[in-house]
Amino acid sequence: MNDLEIRPADSGDLPAIVAMLADDPLGAQRESPDDLSPYTAAFERLAGDSHQHLVVAVRDGRVVGTLQLTVVPGLSRRGSTRSIIEGVRIHADERGSGLGTQLIEWAIAESRRQNCQLVQLTSDATRTDAHRFYERLGFESSHLGFKMNL
């Protein structure tokens, strides 16, 4: 494997990111890789929010992974700032390569750099492999995650 770069996503990365979002058992039902317009609009919203960090992992010029890190100030836990990881995807060709670990370790390091005291994420209850992965990396499955579609 050649060197990996993790860098902020730009709009030219959108087709590759959306393809990864859709190439997933859950994502296949809720993404529309043939129509990028909602993603382009969302990318503009992300670019306009300095607390959002959408990154891609690139190897040999190809986008092979992505995640979104959100920095959230707050009052609880003595005014702790926390970060939230969302939208972690690894290209099918790279699964098992350690790229997921590298991406999450990047997110943890960036959270520290931004003075976060806590990093958190939710994972669909059906993604049992992902749960073991996060526990190996040192996360504690201490919470239940509740969602409501609007």
Add this chain to the structure above:
Amino acid sequence: MNDLEIRPADSGDLPAIVAMLADDPLGAQRESPDDLSPYTAAFERLAGDSHQHLVVAVRDGRVVGTLQLTVVPGLSRRGSTRSIIEGVRIHADERGSGLGTQLIEWAIAESRRQNCQLVQLTSDATRTDAHRFYERLGFESSHLGFKMNL
């Protein structure tokens, strides 16, 4: 019960908010109501982020509840914007009064107003009463929540 107002928190509300954060089985171990300085600094960070909405519920001039709503743009689910509810606290005198429901319903309505397609939260696995409360309000406990202290 008299009329309830839900409004953005201001810095004068901090002592009452911190007292509620600390008056909680988990919060008692991790808050410092006798030293407001970390909370004052965190309040400034919240005020500087237009995607943060820290609100208080006020009855008869007294702060009796609080929550924080964060609006998070994203690419997944066809570029959905989601909101995240954190730091929900109800004053001990008001528990069972329906105020929790009013606060969460406010957060749901505000999320819709801000064009969110999804509202989510995590709740400590030990807070079983809270889990039933969120399910009654229409949330689905579909995820596991992972956290790591930094």
